[in-house]
Amino acid sequence: MTSVATSIKLITREEAELKRNNAGSFAPQTCSTDLNLGPWEFDALADKLGMPTYGPGASMADVAPKETPRQGQLPQEYKDATDEELDQRILKAKEVLGDSVVVLGHFYQRDEVVKYADFVGDSFQLANAALTKPDAKAIVFCGVHFMAETADILSTPEQAVILPNLAAGCSMADMADIDSVEAAWAELEKVFGTEPDADGKVPVIPVTYMNSSAALKGFCGEHGGIVCTSSNAETVLTWAFERAQRVLFFPDQHLGRNTAKAMGVPLEQMPMWNPRKPLGGNTEGELQDSRVILWHGFCSVHKRFNVSQIEKARAEFPGVRVIVHPECPMEVVDAADEYGSTDYIRKAIAAATEPTTFAIGTEINLVNRLANEFPQHTIFCLDPVICPCSTMYRIHPGYLAWVLEGLVESEVRNQISVDPHVSATAKIALERMLAAKP
Numbered sequence: 347m348t349s350v351a352t353s354i355k356l357i358t359r360e361e362a363e364l365k366r367n368n369a370g371s372f373a374p375q376t377c378s379t380d381l382n383l384g385p386w387e388f389d390a391l392a393d394k395l396g397m398p399t400y401g402p403g404a405s406m407a408d409v410a411p412k413e414t415p416r417q418g419q420l421p422q423e424y425k426d427a428t429d430e431e432l433d434q435r436i437l438k439a440k441e442v443l444g445d446s447v448v449v450l451g452h453f454y455q456r457d458e459v460v461k462y463a464d465f466v467g468d469s470f471q472l473a474n475a476a477l478t479k480p481d482a483k484a485i486v487f488c489g490v491h492f493m494a495e496t497a498d499i500l501s502t503p504e505q506a507v508i509l510p511n512l513a514a515g516c517s518m519a520d521m522a523d524i525d526s527v528e529a530a531w532a533e534l535e536k537v538f539g540t541e542p543d544a545d546g547k548v549p550v551i552p553v554t555y556m557n558s559s560a561a562l563k564g565f566c567g568e569h570g571g572i573v574c575t576s577s578n579a580e581t582v583l584t585w586a587f588e589r590a591q592r593v594l595f596f597p598d599q600h601l602g603r604n605t606a607k608a609m610g611v612p613l614e615q616m617p618m619w620n621p622r623k624p625l626g627g628n629t630e631g632e633l634q635d636s637r638v639i640l641w642h643g644f645c646s647v648h649k650r651f652n653v654s655q656i657e658k659a660r661a662e663f664p665g666v667r668v669i670v671h672p673e674c675p676m677e678v679v680d681a682a683d684e685y686g687s688t689d690y691i692r693k694a695i696a697a698a699t700e701p702t703t704f705a706i707g708t709e710i711n712l713v714n715r716l717a718n719e720f721p722q723h724t725i726f727c728l729d730p731v732i733c734p735c736s737t738m739y740r741i742h743p744g745y746l747a748w749v750l751e752g753l754v755e756s757e758v759r760n761q762i763s764v765d766p767h768v769s770a771t772a773k774i775a776l777e778r779m780l781a782a783k784p
Contacts, residue, residue, distance in 0.1 A: 347718050349457035350711050350734055357732070358382040377733030378402035385740045386425055389417040389513055400517055403736030404647040408517040415491060417513040417740075417760075424744040429458070432743040436462055439750035447753055448482040449746075450475060450497070452489035453688045454647075454709040454738040459488050459746060468688045469493040469556050470575045473500050476507075484508055484753055487762075488746065490516045490737050494762040495560040499769045499776060507762045508753075510745035514737045516557055518673075521643035522597035524561040526621040527552075531569070533625055534594065537633050543591060550639070551590035553582060555598050556779075557645075560764045560772050562596070567771035573779040576672050576687035579605040581782045583638070594619070596641030600648065604672045604679045606638045618642055647735050648673035651707040655728040656681045659705040663724070669694055670707030670728070678707060688712060695720055710734050 348356070358379050380387075380402035388401040398414035400406060427435070440447070440462065450472040451463025460466055465475035469489060473496045476485045485507045487494040491514060498507040531552070538549030552571035554562045563573055570589065574582035579601055586593045595602035596619075603616055615637040619626030625633065626642075633639065651674045659666050668682040669691050679685045684694065688708060695704055695716055703724040706713045710727050711734055717725040752759040764772070 347714060350714050350732060351456045351458055353732060354381045375731055377731050378406060381739065384425060385511060385742050386420045390419065392416050392513065398513065400736040401740060403739050404650060404733050405517040405736035408646055411520050414515050414520060415512040417511045420744055420748060424748050427744065432747050435747045436743060436750060439754050442754050443750065446482060447484045447486060448476060448479040449486045450488060452493065452738060453712045454735050455488050455741060456711055456739065457715065458743050459741050462746060463488060469496065471689065473497050476501055486510065486749060488741050490514045492516055492519045492557060492559055495764050498762050498764050499560060499772050506758045508749050508758065508760050509762050510749050510760060511740045512760055514740040516737055518597055518643055518645045519557050519559055522558060522562060522641050524565060527562060527565055527596060530619060530621060530626060537630050548590045550592050550594055551586045552594045553586055554596055555601055558597055560768050563772035563775050564768040567774035571775055573775045576601060577689060578782050578784045580609060581784045582779065583609060585782050592636050592639065594639045597643030598645060598673055599640040599643055600675055601672050602638055602640045603676050607676065611637045616640055645673040647709050649675065650729050650733060651678045653677050653681045659728060663703045666703045666705050668705045674707050682707065692716065695723060695725065698723060
Protein backbone atom coordinates (compact mmCIF):
# COMPACT_ATOMS: atom_id res chain seq x y z
CA MET A 347 0.00 0.00 0.00
CA THR A 348 1.36 3.43 -0.95
CA SER A 349 1.85 6.17 1.63
CA VAL A 350 -0.86 8.75 2.25
CA ALA A 351 1.27 11.51 0.70
CA THR A 352 1.85 9.42 -2.44
CA SER A 353 -1.86 8.56 -2.67
CA ILE A 354 -2.77 12.24 -2.46
CA LYS A 355 -0.37 13.05 -5.30
CA LEU A 356 -1.80 10.27 -7.48
CA ILE A 357 -5.40 11.31 -6.79
CA THR A 358 -4.59 14.95 -7.51
CA ARG A 359 -3.05 14.03 -10.86
CA GLU A 360 -6.05 11.87 -11.76
CA GLU A 361 -8.43 14.69 -10.85
CA ALA A 362 -6.48 17.17 -12.93
CA GLU A 363 -6.51 14.80 -15.92
CA LEU A 364 -10.24 14.19 -15.57
CA LYS A 365 -10.90 17.94 -15.44
CA ARG A 366 -8.86 18.44 -18.61
CA ASN A 367 -10.87 15.70 -20.32
CA ASN A 368 -14.20 16.81 -18.80
CA ALA A 369 -14.61 13.26 -17.55
CA GLY A 370 -16.34 14.03 -14.25
CA SER A 371 -15.08 13.33 -10.78
CA PHE A 372 -12.64 10.77 -9.47
CA ALA A 373 -13.08 8.57 -6.40
CA PRO A 374 -11.72 8.26 -3.82
CA GLN A 375 -11.24 11.95 -3.19
CA THR A 376 -9.03 13.87 -0.80
CA CYS A 377 -10.65 16.51 1.40
CA SER A 378 -8.45 19.12 -0.33
CA THR A 379 -6.28 18.98 -3.43
CA ASP A 380 -4.10 21.62 -1.72
CA LEU A 381 -2.65 18.77 0.35
CA ASN A 382 -0.49 18.09 -2.68
CA LEU A 383 1.31 21.41 -2.19
CA GLY A 384 4.32 21.88 0.06
CA PRO A 385 3.47 23.12 3.57
CA TRP A 386 5.62 26.20 2.90
CA GLU A 387 2.85 27.39 0.57
CA PHE A 388 0.61 27.83 3.60
CA ASP A 389 3.40 29.30 5.71
CA ALA A 390 3.78 31.94 2.99
CA LEU A 391 0.02 32.50 2.90
CA ALA A 392 -0.03 33.04 6.67
CA ASP A 393 2.71 35.65 6.31
CA LYS A 394 0.88 37.36 3.45
CA LEU A 395 -2.43 37.50 5.32
CA GLY A 396 -0.75 38.40 8.59
CA MET A 397 -2.58 35.60 10.35
CA PRO A 398 -2.03 31.86 10.83
CA THR A 399 -3.87 29.08 9.07
CA TYR A 400 -4.01 25.39 9.90
CA GLY A 401 -3.70 24.54 6.23
CA PRO A 402 -5.48 21.84 4.22
CA GLY A 403 -6.73 18.69 5.90
CA ALA A 404 -9.16 17.92 8.69
CA SER A 405 -8.72 21.26 10.50
CA MET A 406 -8.85 23.55 7.46
CA ALA A 407 -12.27 24.95 8.47
CA ASP A 408 -11.08 25.74 12.03
CA VAL A 409 -10.06 29.30 12.79
CA ALA A 410 -6.50 29.56 14.11
CA PRO A 411 -5.96 32.12 16.90
CA LYS A 412 -3.92 35.15 15.90
CA GLU A 413 -1.21 34.29 18.43
CA THR A 414 -0.67 30.82 16.92
CA PRO A 415 3.06 30.42 16.10
CA ARG A 416 3.96 30.99 12.47
CA GLN A 417 6.82 29.44 10.55
CA GLY A 418 9.26 31.65 8.68
CA GLN A 419 10.07 30.85 5.10
CA LEU A 420 11.95 27.65 4.38
CA PRO A 421 15.10 28.26 2.28
CA GLN A 422 14.47 27.65 -1.40
CA GLU A 423 16.98 24.83 -1.67
CA TYR A 424 14.81 22.65 0.59
CA LYS A 425 11.66 23.45 -1.38
CA ASP A 426 13.34 22.59 -4.67
CA ALA A 427 15.04 19.39 -3.46
CA THR A 428 13.70 16.07 -4.77
CA ASP A 429 12.55 13.36 -2.38
CA GLU A 430 15.78 11.49 -3.06
CA GLU A 431 17.91 14.55 -2.35
CA LEU A 432 16.12 15.24 0.93
CA ASP A 433 16.51 11.59 1.89
CA GLN A 434 20.27 11.74 1.36
CA ARG A 435 20.59 15.03 3.26
CA ILE A 436 18.58 13.80 6.25
CA LEU A 437 20.44 10.50 6.48
CA LYS A 438 23.81 12.24 6.17
CA ALA A 439 22.92 14.78 8.89
CA LYS A 440 21.70 12.02 11.21
CA GLU A 441 24.93 10.10 10.65
CA VAL A 442 27.05 13.14 11.46
CA LEU A 443 24.99 14.03 14.55
CA GLY A 444 24.87 10.46 15.88
CA ASP A 445 23.62 10.11 19.45
CA SER A 446 23.65 13.88 19.99
CA VAL A 447 20.18 14.08 18.44
CA VAL A 448 17.03 11.98 18.83
CA VAL A 449 14.19 12.22 16.29
CA LEU A 450 10.66 11.53 17.55
CA GLY A 451 7.79 10.75 15.16
CA HIS A 452 4.12 10.80 16.11
CA PHE A 453 1.82 8.01 14.88
CA TYR A 454 -0.06 10.56 12.72
CA GLN A 455 2.99 11.79 10.83
CA ARG A 456 3.34 11.02 7.14
CA ASP A 457 5.47 7.94 6.30
CA GLU A 458 7.99 10.15 4.54
CA VAL A 459 8.85 11.67 7.94
CA VAL A 460 8.25 8.72 10.29
CA LYS A 461 10.90 6.63 8.53
CA TYR A 462 13.61 8.86 10.03
CA ALA A 463 12.28 8.65 13.60
CA ASP A 464 14.27 6.92 16.33
CA PHE A 465 11.02 6.46 18.25
CA VAL A 466 7.41 6.34 16.97
CA GLY A 467 4.40 6.65 19.27
CA ASP A 468 1.71 8.92 20.70
CA SER A 469 2.55 12.22 22.38
CA PHE A 470 2.99 10.75 25.85
CA GLN A 471 5.04 7.77 24.67
CA LEU A 472 7.34 10.08 22.73
CA ALA A 473 7.85 12.44 25.66
CA ASN A 474 8.85 9.41 27.72
CA ALA A 475 11.06 8.11 24.90
CA ALA A 476 13.01 11.36 24.98
CA LEU A 477 13.75 10.73 28.67
CA THR A 478 15.63 7.59 27.70
CA LYS A 479 18.15 9.75 25.81
CA PRO A 480 19.40 12.17 28.51
CA ASP A 481 22.74 12.58 26.71
CA ALA A 482 21.14 13.79 23.47
CA LYS A 483 21.77 17.50 22.98
CA ALA A 484 18.72 17.97 20.78
CA ILE A 485 15.26 16.39 20.57
CA VAL A 486 13.64 16.87 17.16
CA PHE A 487 9.90 16.34 17.69
CA CYS A 488 8.02 15.51 14.50
CA GLY A 489 4.60 16.20 15.92
CA VAL A 490 2.75 19.37 16.92
CA HIS A 491 3.40 22.30 19.23
CA PHE A 492 1.91 21.04 22.50
CA MET A 493 3.92 17.82 22.17
CA ALA A 494 7.18 19.71 21.81
CA GLU A 495 6.23 21.81 24.84
CA THR A 496 5.67 18.67 26.90
CA ALA A 497 9.02 17.28 25.79
CA ASP A 498 10.70 20.54 26.83
CA ILE A 499 9.04 20.37 30.26
CA LEU A 500 10.17 16.79 30.86
CA SER A 501 13.64 17.02 29.28
CA THR A 502 16.81 18.31 30.93
CA PRO A 503 17.70 22.03 30.82
CA GLU A 504 20.70 21.20 28.66
CA GLN A 505 18.57 19.68 25.90
CA ALA A 506 17.06 21.71 23.05
CA VAL A 507 13.62 20.63 21.83
CA ILE A 508 13.01 21.43 18.17
CA LEU A 509 9.75 21.51 16.19
CA PRO A 510 10.60 21.31 12.46
CA ASN A 511 7.67 23.57 11.49
CA LEU A 512 6.45 26.06 14.08
CA ALA A 513 3.07 26.25 12.31
CA ALA A 514 2.36 22.64 13.32
CA GLY A 515 -0.09 23.51 16.06
CA CYS A 516 -3.32 21.73 17.09
CA SER A 517 -6.79 23.11 16.50
CA MET A 518 -8.21 21.16 19.45
CA ALA A 519 -5.53 22.47 21.80
CA ASP A 520 -6.24 26.00 20.57
CA MET A 521 -9.93 25.67 21.49
CA ALA A 522 -9.06 26.16 25.17
CA ASP A 523 -6.70 29.05 25.90
CA ILE A 524 -5.42 30.15 29.30
CA ASP A 525 -7.45 33.39 29.40
CA SER A 526 -10.73 31.58 28.68
CA VAL A 527 -10.02 28.83 31.20
CA GLU A 528 -9.08 31.33 33.92
CA ALA A 529 -12.27 33.29 33.21
CA ALA A 530 -14.34 30.08 33.42
CA TRP A 531 -12.62 29.13 36.67
CA ALA A 532 -13.48 32.50 38.20
CA GLU A 533 -17.15 32.04 37.26
CA LEU A 534 -17.20 28.53 38.69
CA GLU A 535 -15.69 29.70 41.97
CA LYS A 536 -18.51 32.24 42.28
CA VAL A 537 -21.06 29.46 41.81
CA PHE A 538 -19.43 26.77 43.96
CA GLY A 539 -17.24 28.70 46.38
CA THR A 540 -13.88 27.27 47.30
CA GLU A 541 -14.49 25.44 50.56
CA PRO A 542 -14.34 21.62 50.66
CA ASP A 543 -17.38 19.61 51.69
CA ALA A 544 -17.73 17.38 54.77
CA ASP A 545 -15.73 14.64 53.00
CA GLY A 546 -12.89 17.04 52.29
CA LYS A 547 -13.63 17.24 48.57
CA VAL A 548 -13.12 20.59 46.86
CA PRO A 549 -16.00 21.91 44.70
CA VAL A 550 -14.22 21.43 41.36
CA ILE A 551 -10.86 20.26 40.05
CA PRO A 552 -9.36 20.94 36.59
CA VAL A 553 -8.33 18.10 34.27
CA THR A 554 -6.65 18.87 30.97
CA TYR A 555 -6.08 16.44 28.15
CA MET A 556 -2.48 16.02 27.01
CA ASN A 557 -3.57 17.82 23.83
CA SER A 558 -3.35 21.25 25.42
CA SER A 559 -0.85 24.06 25.84
CA ALA A 560 1.82 24.15 28.53
CA ALA A 561 -0.07 27.09 30.05
CA LEU A 562 -3.14 24.93 30.66
CA LYS A 563 -1.05 22.12 32.10
CA GLY A 564 0.47 24.76 34.38
CA PHE A 565 -3.02 25.97 35.35
CA CYS A 566 -3.91 22.43 36.43
CA GLY A 567 -0.68 22.15 38.40
CA GLU A 568 -1.50 25.38 40.25
CA HIS A 569 -5.09 24.40 41.06
CA GLY A 570 -4.63 20.86 42.31
CA GLY A 571 -5.45 19.35 38.91
CA ILE A 572 -3.92 16.82 36.60
CA VAL A 573 -3.20 15.95 32.95
CA CYS A 574 -4.72 12.89 31.28
CA THR A 575 -4.04 10.88 28.15
CA SER A 576 -6.53 8.90 26.09
CA SER A 577 -5.02 5.79 27.70
CA ASN A 578 -5.48 6.77 31.34
CA ALA A 579 -8.47 9.15 31.21
CA GLU A 580 -10.65 6.86 33.37
CA THR A 581 -7.89 6.44 35.97
CA VAL A 582 -7.41 10.21 36.04
CA LEU A 583 -11.14 10.92 36.46
CA THR A 584 -11.24 8.40 39.31
CA TRP A 585 -8.30 10.26 40.89
CA ALA A 586 -10.13 13.57 40.45
CA PHE A 587 -13.45 12.32 41.88
CA GLU A 588 -11.61 11.16 45.00
CA ARG A 589 -10.56 14.77 45.56
CA ALA A 590 -13.40 16.85 44.15
CA GLN A 591 -17.16 16.94 43.79
CA ARG A 592 -16.88 17.58 40.07
CA VAL A 593 -14.37 18.06 37.24
CA LEU A 594 -13.78 20.80 34.68
CA PHE A 595 -12.49 18.81 31.68
CA PHE A 596 -10.81 20.49 28.72
CA PRO A 597 -10.27 20.85 25.83
CA ASP A 598 -11.87 17.73 24.26
CA GLN A 599 -15.54 17.26 25.09
CA HIS A 600 -15.71 13.83 23.43
CA LEU A 601 -12.91 12.17 25.41
CA GLY A 602 -14.42 13.57 28.60
CA ARG A 603 -17.97 12.50 27.76
CA ASN A 604 -17.07 9.02 26.51
CA THR A 605 -14.86 8.33 29.52
CA ALA A 606 -17.28 9.64 32.14
CA LYS A 607 -20.22 7.85 30.53
CA ALA A 608 -18.33 4.55 30.68
CA MET A 609 -17.80 5.23 34.38
CA GLY A 610 -21.56 5.60 34.94
CA VAL A 611 -21.88 9.39 34.99
CA PRO A 612 -25.31 10.34 33.50
CA LEU A 613 -25.27 12.63 30.47
CA GLU A 614 -27.45 15.16 32.29
CA GLN A 615 -24.61 15.59 34.79
CA MET A 616 -22.18 16.53 32.02
CA PRO A 617 -23.08 20.06 30.91
CA MET A 618 -21.10 21.72 28.12
CA TRP A 619 -19.11 24.87 28.84
CA ASN A 620 -19.14 27.35 25.97
CA PRO A 621 -16.49 29.99 26.83
CA ARG A 622 -18.33 32.62 24.77
CA LYS A 623 -21.44 32.50 26.98
CA PRO A 624 -22.08 33.53 30.61
CA LEU A 625 -21.71 30.50 32.89
CA GLY A 626 -20.71 28.61 29.75
CA GLY A 627 -24.34 28.68 28.58
CA ASN A 628 -25.63 26.93 31.74
CA THR A 629 -27.78 27.80 34.73
CA GLU A 630 -26.35 27.74 38.24
CA GLY A 631 -28.61 24.78 39.00
CA GLU A 632 -27.22 22.77 36.08
CA LEU A 633 -23.69 23.46 37.24
CA GLN A 634 -24.50 22.55 40.84
CA ASP A 635 -25.88 19.18 39.65
CA SER A 636 -22.86 18.47 37.44
CA ARG A 637 -20.16 15.84 37.83
CA VAL A 638 -18.12 16.65 34.69
CA ILE A 639 -18.19 20.06 33.02
CA LEU A 640 -17.11 19.55 29.41
CA TRP A 641 -15.27 22.25 27.47
CA HIS A 642 -16.61 23.03 24.00
CA GLY A 643 -13.64 21.58 22.11
CA PHE A 644 -13.05 18.70 19.71
CA CYS A 645 -10.61 17.04 17.33
CA SER A 646 -11.44 17.83 13.72
CA VAL A 647 -9.92 14.52 12.57
CA HIS A 648 -12.10 12.36 14.81
CA LYS A 649 -15.17 14.55 14.31
CA ARG A 650 -15.25 13.31 10.70
CA PHE A 651 -16.35 9.82 11.74
CA ASN A 652 -20.05 8.98 11.90
CA VAL A 653 -22.43 6.08 12.50
CA SER A 654 -23.30 5.79 8.80
CA GLN A 655 -19.70 4.90 8.06
CA ILE A 656 -19.86 2.10 10.63
CA GLU A 657 -23.15 0.82 9.21
CA LYS A 658 -21.65 0.81 5.71
CA ALA A 659 -18.57 -1.11 6.92
CA ARG A 660 -20.76 -3.73 8.63
CA ALA A 661 -22.91 -4.13 5.50
CA GLU A 662 -19.92 -4.56 3.19
CA PHE A 663 -17.78 -6.64 5.56
CA PRO A 664 -19.90 -8.95 7.77
CA GLY A 665 -18.00 -9.70 10.97
CA VAL A 666 -15.85 -6.54 10.68
CA ARG A 667 -14.23 -5.42 13.92
CA VAL A 668 -14.77 -1.67 14.41
CA ILE A 669 -12.34 0.18 16.68
CA VAL A 670 -12.45 3.95 17.13
CA HIS A 671 -10.59 6.56 19.11
CA PRO A 672 -12.31 8.08 22.20
CA GLU A 673 -12.01 11.54 20.63
CA CYS A 674 -14.83 10.43 18.29
CA PRO A 675 -18.40 11.61 19.02
CA MET A 676 -20.32 9.54 21.58
CA GLU A 677 -22.70 7.98 19.05
CA VAL A 678 -19.70 6.71 17.04
CA VAL A 679 -18.07 5.21 20.13
CA ASP A 680 -21.38 3.59 21.08
CA ALA A 681 -21.78 2.05 17.61
CA ALA A 682 -18.22 0.68 17.51
CA ASP A 683 -17.13 -2.68 18.91
CA GLU A 684 -14.27 -1.13 20.86
CA TYR A 685 -12.65 2.22 21.48
CA GLY A 686 -9.24 3.21 22.74
CA SER A 687 -6.11 5.27 22.28
CA THR A 688 -3.85 5.04 19.25
CA ASP A 689 -1.66 2.66 21.22
CA TYR A 690 -4.72 0.55 22.13
CA ILE A 691 -5.73 0.34 18.48
CA ARG A 692 -2.27 -0.74 17.41
CA LYS A 693 -2.01 -3.37 20.16
CA ALA A 694 -5.49 -4.73 19.39
CA ILE A 695 -4.55 -5.32 15.76
CA ALA A 696 -1.16 -6.79 16.67
CA ALA A 697 -2.83 -9.22 19.09
CA ALA A 698 -5.29 -10.60 16.53
CA THR A 699 -4.16 -14.17 15.81
CA GLU A 700 -6.54 -14.90 12.92
CA PRO A 701 -6.94 -12.85 9.71
CA THR A 702 -9.46 -10.16 10.61
CA THR A 703 -11.15 -7.23 8.90
CA PHE A 704 -10.69 -4.03 10.90
CA ALA A 705 -12.49 -0.73 10.31
CA ILE A 706 -10.60 1.95 12.21
CA GLY A 707 -11.77 5.39 13.28
CA THR A 708 -8.60 7.45 13.65
CA GLU A 709 -6.11 9.46 11.58
CA ILE A 710 -5.43 8.08 8.09
CA ASN A 711 -1.62 7.98 8.27
CA LEU A 712 -1.74 5.59 11.24
CA VAL A 713 -4.44 3.43 9.63
CA ASN A 714 -2.48 3.25 6.39
CA ARG A 715 0.69 2.29 8.27
CA LEU A 716 -1.13 -0.43 10.22
CA ALA A 717 -2.46 -1.88 6.96
CA ASN A 718 1.10 -2.09 5.65
CA GLU A 719 2.46 -3.52 8.90
CA PHE A 720 -0.18 -6.25 9.26
CA PRO A 721 -0.91 -7.50 5.71
CA GLN A 722 -2.56 -10.67 7.08
CA HIS A 723 -5.52 -8.48 8.07
CA THR A 724 -7.82 -6.28 6.02
CA ILE A 725 -7.50 -2.83 7.61
CA PHE A 726 -9.20 0.32 6.37
CA CYS A 727 -10.20 3.76 7.63
CA LEU A 728 -13.91 4.31 8.32
CA ASP A 729 -13.69 7.68 6.56
CA PRO A 730 -13.37 6.97 2.81
CA VAL A 731 -11.99 10.45 2.13
CA ILE A 732 -8.24 10.90 2.55
CA CYS A 733 -8.11 13.79 4.99
CA PRO A 734 -5.07 13.79 7.29
CA CYS A 735 -4.50 15.92 10.38
CA SER A 736 -3.81 19.39 8.95
CA THR A 737 -1.18 20.32 11.49
CA MET A 738 0.69 17.00 11.58
CA TYR A 739 0.88 17.33 7.81
CA ARG A 740 2.80 20.60 8.18
CA ILE A 741 5.88 18.54 9.05
CA HIS A 742 7.64 17.71 5.78
CA PRO A 743 11.05 16.12 5.04
CA GLY A 744 12.21 19.53 3.82
CA TYR A 745 11.75 21.03 7.28
CA LEU A 746 13.34 18.01 8.93
CA ALA A 747 16.40 18.33 6.68
CA TRP A 748 16.61 22.07 7.45
CA VAL A 749 16.63 21.68 11.25
CA LEU A 750 19.00 18.69 11.20
CA GLU A 751 21.48 20.45 8.93
CA GLY A 752 21.23 23.44 11.24
CA LEU A 753 22.36 21.22 14.12
CA VAL A 754 25.27 19.98 12.01
CA GLU A 755 26.26 23.64 11.69
CA SER A 756 25.80 24.11 15.49
CA GLU A 757 22.69 26.22 14.89
CA VAL A 758 19.49 25.40 16.79
CA ARG A 759 16.48 26.24 14.64
CA ASN A 760 12.86 26.33 15.85
CA GLN A 761 13.63 25.66 19.50
CA ILE A 762 10.59 25.30 21.76
CA SER A 763 11.18 26.79 25.22
CA VAL A 764 8.48 26.85 27.89
CA ASP A 765 8.57 29.68 30.43
CA PRO A 766 10.29 28.35 33.60
CA HIS A 767 7.36 29.23 35.91
CA VAL A 768 4.85 27.58 33.57
CA SER A 769 7.16 24.60 33.16
CA ALA A 770 7.43 24.12 36.92
CA THR A 771 3.68 24.07 37.54
CA ALA A 772 2.95 22.05 34.38
CA LYS A 773 5.45 19.44 35.51
CA ILE A 774 3.47 18.99 38.74
CA ALA A 775 0.33 18.13 36.75
CA LEU A 776 2.31 15.87 34.42
CA GLU A 777 3.90 14.01 37.34
CA ARG A 778 0.43 13.42 38.79
CA MET A 779 -0.52 11.95 35.43
CA LEU A 780 2.54 9.72 35.41
CA ALA A 781 1.50 8.33 38.78
CA ALA A 782 -2.06 7.63 37.56
CA LYS A 783 -1.35 4.35 35.80
CA PRO A 784 -4.32 2.59 34.14
